[in-house]
Amino acid sequence: MMRNELDRLDISILEALQENARMPLSEVGRRIGLSQPATSERVKRLEERGAISGYGARLDAAALGLGMMAIIRVKTIHEQIQPALRAFADMPHVIEVHRMTGEDCFLLKVLVPTPEQLESIVDTIARFGAVTTSLVLRSEPVKGLGKALLG
């Protein structure tokens, strides 16, 4: 029978790789008291199970000239929901699109270099419904998933 739960070592591996996905697996192994091959096996299993869906570079938006983050809520009529979803996802500067419950149907996260760009985006989005835009002043780093997974 194939084990399909995450044990403490798996959690530690996820934490390590979330912190630095390019950390050598031998180093990950050292942290958790496992050999490199054993660690490698576990990582492969985590990937196959889908617990790890990939690895990405963390890009610094500010260093890339995208210093403004904004949260945009959109309220559309029901018929517009599907087209809006796709349209939003295709828009440059839009980095997240969530459909959700509540007064507003959508929440978008956007990164822009200038207020003018934000204006342009808001104008485009407004064709789908009523928008409420908030500028992000500061994003606080969080602890990570570790505690959530264990709790």
Next chain:
Amino acid sequence: MMRNELDRLDISILEALQENARMPLSEVGRRIGLSQPATSERVKRLEERGAISGYGARLDAAALGLGMMAIIRVKTIHEQIQPALRAFADMPHVIEVHRMTGEDCFLLKVLVPTPEQLESIVDTIARFGAVTTSLVLRSEPVKGLGKALLG
């Protein structure tokens, strides 16, 4: 004089590494028509410049038993802002904390396994102010930063 702008090759490197941060640099180089050492040099420069701030594993929340995502807005009085920021960032299940302009001071993103857990979190957060909670029904994948950087 040290070059400090991103050219087309840098952008391509960022896109490749954002798609898969563990892609061999030789493979990245093949994509953009550069040798492995040249690619390696550019990546190192991107890291030093801060364009790449790190590499992380993409964890599948659902596969990890955290199938519910919620967006929580919080409106606090001004004196509560600093303590709230820290408290929110320390809470398990909270994966993003943004302070922002507008009616509500904060936007949180949380991942939970059950409605009961969400209830518990909302109750805790509500000690800081008025909360508005929305369940995320679906998150649409977006194109990525590429177009934003080039646009």
Next chain:
DNA sequence: CCGAAGTTCCGTTAAATTATCGGAAAAATA
């Protein structure tokens, strides 16, 4: 226009990392 300085690239090779064994220990199964 020309040389010096600086940057970026390549090919080669050394160093580091990962994948692949065979086999032992541990755990689950019957």
Next chain:
DNA sequence: TATTTTTCCGATAATTTAACGGAACTTCGG
């Protein structure tokens, strides 16, 4: 308790990265 399965380790082969030296190309000042 015997059997099967899982997970681990150590050793080693294959792959990947880092570290050269030197060539091509730019930039900058005379």
